[in-house]
């Protein structure tokens with residue numbers, strides 16, 4: 001048996017095989033140059049932005065799309081468009097990126113969390129109803145890591161209780177649930193176009209809906225509260241509009257820009273191929289890792305497709321006959337894999353409701369907005385056992401700079417070789433805290 005790289009052996013993974021994300025080539029350069037040559041950098045009806053909106057709406061099968069300058073902005077547009085009043089509650093997953101909760105807080109609404117299904121890592125629909133109160137206005141399922149939530153179960157609750165459903169699809173471009181795309185599985189959806197995402201442009205977001213009322217509200221919010229500006233784009237006067245817009249409500253400045261929009265359009269043309277590569281890479285890893293005692297690769301229910309924005313692996317000390325806490329085994333495995341050349345990362349350390357930004361009751365500005373509105377919601381530790389267990393016993397294969405979606409199959413085989421090598425010595429891996 002070859003020695004662990006951690007102990008001076010030859011690493012299992014070749015250097016320089018991994019492809020760095022995002023993959024930007026001649027087409028992105030040409031698209032950015034075209035924008036510079038046009039002299040139009042931004043605008044309510046600017047051509048790259050409008051084209052991206054039309055193309056992404058077609059891609060997900062939605063009637064409408066609005067491009068925004070971040071995924072958080074697009075999520076906030078959805079929260080606001082739902083007609084949320086201060087102090088109303090939105091139920092979301094305890095295992096998500098803080099941006100899901102922040103988009104709710106940005107509207108003086110209150111995030112309420114439900115624990116996850118330990119197999120999909122998504123919000124467990126059976127834990128939603130117990131969180132509903134007379135203040136609940138919306139559900140925000142998060143398709144975490146690129147796997148859609150159980151949307152039929154979630155929509156059934158929403159219909160029964162009169163709630164709006166906002167998909168946080170920030171990580172799930174192109175993923176499907178029962179043959180329909182993430183983005184058209186609820187009332188509204190938000191995607192992120194951040195550089196780490198499967199559809200990257202730098203910073204950006206996309207708001208999607210089939211409902212004209214939500215579209216109108218989100219569109220006004222996006223540009224400082226102004227009424228929709230439907231005046232056609234005038235290439236001679238790109239910075240002027242003859243539209244008689246009024247500022248009917250309070251809004252934000254969430255418009256995107258032409259260079260990121262142009263880059264996103266190029267990336268969108270490659271998204272299906274890239275998602276197919278992610279699935280093929282996940283299949284290679286899944287086939288080999290599932291044969292290893294103590295390693296649990298991610299699963300995907302048969303009614304869905306996963307785009308593997310993150311490929312999260314669990315470890316189980318009991319399956320190896322080890323009586324150590326899962327976190328300790330996880331940390332040892334991660335250190336050994338990294339030494340072998342595997343990109344192994346932790347992503348998030350706590351359930352969102354246990355993070356300091358929700359615990360600090362002082363909040364920001366004139367005090368915490370969610371306590372100002374008489375909210376009774378308390379964020380206590382230990383209430384999300386499935387999320388806590390996941391964060392203790394798992395890690396992500398692939399970093400954000402080297403995620404699994406663009407990688408060659410050979411690298412995945414080498415990652416699997418590294419897992420085999422490391423797990424064969426699981427009982428006596430060095431502890432990184434003792435080195």
Ligand SMILES: Cc1ncc(COP(=O)(O)O)c(C=O)c1O
Pocket residue numbers: 070071072073075096097099100142168170171191192193194203204205
């Ligand atoms: C689940 C989730 N929601 C929302 C966001 C926010 O997107 P952005 O970073 O584009 O604002 C992210 C970004 O990482 C995310 O992962």
